[in-house]
Amino acid sequence: MAAVAALDTYLSDLVLFVSTKDRKTFLNTAQKFCQNKAANIVARIAQMWSDNTLDSAEQEVIDFVLKTSYSNTKRINDDILKDLYGLKNLPSFNIDDIFRLRHIIVHRSGKQKNGEEICFNKDELLSKIGRLESVASTINNLVKNSEIVKSLKHYKS
DSSP, X not given: OHHHHHHHHHHHHHHXXXXXXXXXXXXXXXXXXXXXXXXXXXXXXXXXXXXXXXXXXXXXXXXHHHHSOOOSHHIIIIXXXXXXXXXXXXXXXXXXXXXXXXXXXXXXXXXXXXSOBOOOOHHHHHHHHHHHHHXXXXXXXXXXXSHHHHHOTTOOO
């Protein structure tokens, strides 16, 4: 569970990192992550920026990003790597089985629907952690070599 949580935190940090680089990207993130509240939040942000008014709209977007779960490969590939970082031809991460196990362990006390407990040995656990580490490493390399990150003069890898 800790390895999945660490990957989830890393991914939310990637979203915030790129989203705060300019106003256009921040507004796109607001629309993507705030869903049914997006129009209201975007309008409030625009008013903040144009009229220099005080509001919590920017912080609300950041809170939405932080509350979002990134424990599915579609969100990782489509929302983060393709949309925010402009990456194409992504590798298949194939870790949905680990996300599913984490969900069962956390939300169903480690029991399948038939009541059977999920069990795995130390080697299986280390293998799953290794797969998550490999995904994080691959994502890190893709992101740090992306045009968006390269364009940031203050970024140092």
